[in-house]
Amino acid sequence: MDLSFTPEEEAFRAEVRAFMADDLSPETAAKVREGRTLSKRDMEDYHAALYARGWLAPSWPAAYGGAGWTPVQKHIFDEEAARASAPRLVPFGIAMLAPVLFKFGTQEQRDYYLPRILDGTDWWCQGYSEPGAGSDLAGLKTRAVRDGDHYIVNGQKTWTTLGQHADWIFCLVRTKADGKPQEGISFLLIDMKTPGVEVRPIRLIEGGHEVNEVFLTDVRVPVGNLVGGENQGWTIAKYLLTHERNNIAGVGFSTQAFESLLTHARHPRRSGRRLIDDPLFAARLARIEVDLEAMKITNLRLVVAGQSAGAPGVESSILKIKGVEVRQALNDLARRALGPAAAPFPSEDLDGNAAIVPADQAGNAAEYFNNRKMSIYGGSNEIQKNILAKAMLGL
Structure with a gap:
């Protein structure tokens, strides 16, 4: 498997970075970076910017306004969006209902609902x-x-x-x-x-x-x-959940969280020591890095396979399980890295007290607690293991 990006793909990465620099609101990016709550307007503005650029629905058919990206382009976009602290797109219309309508909906339903999802009406x-x-x-x-x-x-x-x-x-x-x-x-x-x-x-x-x-x-x-x-709803529900599980993996967001934690670990503390020099911390960080790199490769492999098959397969359960485990491990290690500064104060309460905790780590405790639910929604991790055991191992 060739893991290098082509010159065309690197050019696309530069295009995405330029878009994020020009069209992503700095205020919204700061909220994401600091773990503050996004308003509906924040999410709508980002949706509108992507819609205007033609990048809102990468996996949709071009006839319905899809971006026509390859799986690698989608992977690159997700990486750069997370690196720029862009909001995560609300997936329910774009990434969950739309695939259902394409496969199971009537032409009348597709013609009515899909344009309203794209332009933000609904x-x-x-x-x-x-x-x-x-x-x-x-x-x-x-x-x-x-x-x-x-x-x-x-x-x-x-x-x-x-x-x-x-x-x-x-x-x-x-x-x-x-x-x-x-x-x-x-x-x-x-x-x-x-x-x-x-x-x-x-x-x-x-x-x-x-x-x-x-x-x-x-x-x-x-x-x-x-x-x-x-x-026929059970068949539709299972089809939709494969798309939801792919979205839950959040490879780009885990990559950004890892880089933020690594930066924090390399910064000298008040004692003059760095967390990265602590053997136990460094070993835990290295384990997460290995899992994250493996997940990136698995994500690319399964997305490409899913595109040729027309839909994600049961392998999406692998991404769901590992994506959640990596994200929760990052949350836990970041909380440990902050020590007492990880006390669960909303980041808004720290305005004017930035010395207490780095801005990009201010929402760490809230994120740690909130992300405990990731191993449950979209089908609990235990259920995903049962699906894999039955479908892939014949157990």
């Missing part, structure tokens, strides 16, 4: 998990009962990321009660402004409001909002 969220139905997603209880040209939906979704900003939610709902649980699930698109939809915030351990509960009470959803056939 902000989407995901309605999968429920109380009692997280990793065991087939246990979901939200019901959709056919009533003429509509479904009447009743139930509750939880851990709905950024649902407080969303215009639409794609939901798994139960449309058949008998038979195997997986055989009675359908995939519905629901307008969040429909009467009966209520969003309640969930405050996380670090104090942030990122996730929500969504209550659905006698919500009327047009039958035309059904994606795929009735009771």
Whole structure:
């Protein structure tokens, strides 16, 4: 496998760096770098800048506004975006719903929803998990009962990321009660402004409001909002989750976090010593670096394989597992590197007290606590190991 980049790919890297220098808001980049909360406007502005450049949807067909990138270009872009402290794009419309619509949606659904995702008209969220139905997603209880040209939906979704900003939610709902649980699930698109939809915030351990509960009470959803056939939602759900797991890996963000930690470790402390000279710390950092480099190669290999196959395969579970393990290991080592300065104060509380902790490490404690959830969402790491054991090892 040739791991060197071609002159054309290096030229593309330079183009991405120029874009980040010219079009990424310095204020937004500072928020990302310091672990501060991004506003909806921050995320929308970055979305709009990428849309104007034609870079918002690298994996979409060109006929629908896709960028037409190779997997290597996508890899390079992710690296440079993370290095520039660009926000992570909200994935629910661009990277999760869109692939579902391309494969399972009607032409009418593609023509209506895809342009609105691209230009930012609609902000989407995901309605999968429920109380009692997280990793065991087939246990979901939200019901959709056919009533003429509509479904009447009743139930509750939880851990709905950024649902407080969303215009639409794609939901798994139960449309058949008998038979195997997986055989009675359908995939519905629901307008969040429909009467009966209520969003309640969930405050996380670090104090942030990122996730929500969504209550659905006698919500009327047009039958035309059904994606795929009735009771085919489990097949669609599995297809969507392969795309979500690829996004969770976050190779570029882990690379940036590693470089930031390495810079911190090389800087002399008040004692005059450097963390990088501590044998135990250096050994832990080296282990993470080895895992990260291996993950980069695996990411490139699987993305290329996924492109030729038309969709990510079960190997995406490998990326999900290792991506989470590397990210959490980085969070843990960065927290240890800061010592008492890693006390879980929101970075906003440190304004004017930058001497307490480096600006790019101010949000470390909040990130450490927040990222504990990464090994659970998108299918827990234990579930991913079961998938790999069954699909690849035949166990």
